[in-house]
Amino acid sequence: MNIRYIVVDSHKNMSIKRREALIDFFHEVKGVSAEDAGKQVEFCDWYENDYAVKWFEVLAVCGGEVAGYLRCFRNPDDVVQWYIGDVHVRSRYQRQGIATKMYRKVFSELDRFEAAENVISAVRKDNTRSIGLHTKMGFVDTKELCVFADFYVDENETKYKKQLYKRLPIPEKISADKLMEMFLPLWFEYKKISADAGTKEKAKAQRELRKVIKCGKDGEYDIYTIWCGNRLAGFKYLSTVIGEADIPTDI
Numbered sequence: 001m002n003i004r005y006i007v008v009d010s011h012k013n014m015s016i017k018r019r020e021a022l023i024d025f026f027h028e029v030k031g032v033s034a035e036d037a038g039k040q041v042e043f044c045d046w047y048e049n050d051y052a053v054k055w056f057e058v059l060a061v062c063g064g065e066v067a068g069y070l071r072c073f074r075n076p077d078d079v080v081q082w083y084i085g086d087v088h089v090r091s092r093y094q095r096q097g098i099a100t101k102m103y104r105k106v107f108s109e110l111d112r113f114e115a116a117e118n119v120i121s122a123v124r125k126d127n128t129r130s131i132g133l134h135t136k137m138g139f140v141d142t143k144e145l146c147v148f149a150d151f152y153v154d155e156n157e158t159k160y161k162k163q164l165y166k167r168l169p170i171p172e173k174i175s176a177d178k179l180m181e182m183f184l185p186l187w188f189e190y191k192k193i194s195a196d197a198g199t200k201e202k203a204k205a206q207r208e209l210r211k212v213i214k215c216g217k218d219g220e221y222d223i224y225t226i227w228c229g230n231r232l233a234g235f236k237y238l239s240t241v242i243g244e245a246d247i248p249t250d251i
Helices: 016-029 034-051 098-110 128-136 176-194 199-217
Strands: 004-008 055-062 065-075 078-089 118-124 157-163 165-169 223-228 231-237 240-243
Touching: 004 098, 016 034, 016 055, 016 065, 016 078, 034 055, 055 098, 065 098, 078 098, 098 118, 098 128, 118 128, 128 157, 176 199, 176 231, 176 240, 199 223, 199 231
Parallel strands: 078 118
Antiparallel strands: 004 055, 055 065, 065 078, 118 157, 165 223, 223 231, 231 240
């Protein structure tokens, strides 16, 4: 089965043919009339236009049919946060990993937005399949109500949140002193948790870090910076990740 994953960067850019396919999709997956399904599509026009937020949709398409759909948009009040909502897959296409691939497409797309730090989703507390999907994709249940802009908050839903980390190489021209300045607070915290990091050990920790940086710049170690949006969240050398506890070890 040949399924393509298409990103539509604005609902206004969706072709008439694609809109008609989406109406048919909503008609089936939401169990509403064709008229109400059309209103669902029109809602996207209204919301994107009224809130003037950055918006994109991911469609899983098989032939001319929409097999899966989700939309993702930026919080109009907070540029670091994005929201995934209205995730659906037609019943005959389920259990083929389509939702997983749509989510991965979202993460890939969000890499283009430097300020993006996290993405959230509202998940019903009794929806075991959705809970399983979000857990597999690295989301964490915050146990909080999913408040996003001025959306309606359903008390039966909880906010699942995923931090967005990206690994970047260290620029060749950056000095060792600058790296020390960037990495030292993270290194001290790491030493505090993993070993001895009392006052007497600070000089030792600095010497250790300087050696790591030197070896990294000499090419002896693989060393990378890890960013969450525009914020330095950590760094990685060899297989060791230093920084925030949420950073995946395989980044």
